[in-house]
Amino acid sequence: xxxxxxxxxxxxxxxxxKVFLECVQDMDHENMFWYRQDPGLxxxxxxxxxxxxxxxxxxxxEGYSVSREKKERFSLILESASTNQTSxxxxxxxxxxxxxxxxxxxxxxxxxxxx
Amino acid sequence: xxxxxxxxxxxSIQEGENLTVYCNSSSVFSSLQWxxxxxxxGPVLLVxxxxxxxxxxxxxxxFQFGDARKDSSLHITAAQPGDTGLYLCARVSxxxxxxxxxxxxxxxxxxxxxx
Numbered sequence: 001x002x003x004x005x006x007x008x009x010x011x012x013x014x015x016x017x018k019v020f021l022e023c024v025q026d027m028d029h030e031n032m033f034w035y036r037q038d039p040g041l042x043x044x045x046x047x048x049x050x051x052x053x054x055x056x057x058x059x060x061x062e063g064y065s066v067s068r069e070k071k072e073r074f075s076l077i078l079e080s081a082s083t084n085q086t087s088x089x090x091x092x093x094x095x096x097x098x099x100x101x102x103x104x105x106x107x108x109x110x111x112x113x114x115x
Numbered sequence: 116x117x118x119x120x121x122x123x124x125x126x127s128i129q130e131g132e133n134l135t136v137y138c139n140s141s142s143v144f145s146s147l148q149w150x151x152x153x154x155x156x157g158p159v160l161l162v163x164x165x166x167x168x169x170x171x172x173x174x175x176x177x178f179q180f181g182d183a184r185k186d187s188s189l190h191i192t193a194a195q196p197g198d199t200g201l202y203l204c205a206r207v208s209x210x211x212x213x214x215x216x217x218x219x220x221x222x223x224x225x226x227x228x229x230x
Contacts, residue, residue, distance in 0.1 A: 004157070035220075040124060042203060043158070043220040090157055103148065104218060106157025 003027075006091050006107040013114050019078040021110050023091030032074035033058075033092040033104065034066060043090060049074055050096065081114045088112075118142070119206055119221030127227045131193050136224040138187045138204035145207055147187050148218070149178055152201040163207075194228045201225050 007022035025032065031050050035043040035058075045058030049068040063085060067075045074093075078085055088111050094104030120139045128134055138147070146165040150158035162171050164180035164187060171178045175198075177190040191198055202224045208217040 040222050042119075042121075042222040043205075045217070045219070048217070092157070103160035103163075106159070108156055 004091055004093050004105050004107040006089075006110045008110050009108065010111045011113070013078075013081050013112065015082060015114055017081050017114075019081050019112065019114075021076040021078075021089055021091075021112070023074045023076070023093075023107055024072050025074075025091075025093035025105070026072065027093060027105070028071065029093040029105075030071075030096040031094045031104070032068065033094075034064075034074065034076045035090045035092065036060065037088040037090055037109070046076065046089075078112075081112075083114050086112060086114045118219055119204055121202075121204060121221040121224050123224060124222065125225050125227075127229065128194055130195055130228055130230050132228075133190065133192050134194055134226070135188055135190045136202055136226070138189075138221050140185050140206065143184045144180075144187075145184075145209060147180060147184075148205045148207060149187070149189055150203045150205060152203060152223075154200075158201075158203055191226075194226075196228045196230050199226060199228050 003026045005024045013019050033048040034046045036046055037043050044060050046060055046064050047058050047066040049055045052071050055066050065077045088109045090109050091107040092104040122137050148163045149161045151161055152158040162178045167184045168182045169180040175192045179188045204221045205218040
């Protein structure tokens with residue numbers, strides 16, 4: 001079974017703190033993604049990576065950065081956390097090309113509260 | 116602004132009832148996926164539809180892709196409490212540079228089926 005593991009399920013951080021969210025996948029997938037999920041807004045793409053050290057901005061990259069030093073690991077960084085970044089963060093991985101029946105695989109999510 | 120509009124946003128029904136949820140866009144999809152997300156977990160793929168007018172069945176779930184490939188619906192027959200969850204549609208975008216296909220999600224329909 002595909003496994004996407006997010007290191008922290010629940011975090012509480014203070015405004016201004018630097019926050020690291022880690023994600024590891026075990027399927028040798030080229031693509032990895034970070035989404036943010038808020039009620040009524042679905043999943044919004046923050047950043048994605050299609051190879052080691054390669055990254056592309058998604059729809060809402062402001063206030064975030066990412067790091068992909070190894071193929072299996074993709075980190076999301078909040079340089080200075082703010083209260084409007086309180087949310088559920090979902091990591092996903094997938095093969096480079098989608099065809100019928102292919103999918104991306106999600107982790108269980110990380111609930112971040114910024115106080 | 117959501118590229119994919121899902122309706123209704125919330126739905127609460129009794130066990131045994133039928134329901135339909137919708138996913139609409141002003142632009143044409145190359146293909147579309149439906150996911151279900153249960154509390155505390157990441158989304159899981161239910162189906163991919165590719166051809167305009169396509170109908171796919173998954174037990175009591177029927178997925179339809181509009182003829183013009185701008186809309187899709189999910190119909191559940193005789194809903195059960197185990198169907199409770201967040202249903203998300205996702206548009207499969209054409210490849211972006213080296214990254215392969217991408218997914219853009221709708222806002223989701225939160226379904227509760229009461230016993």
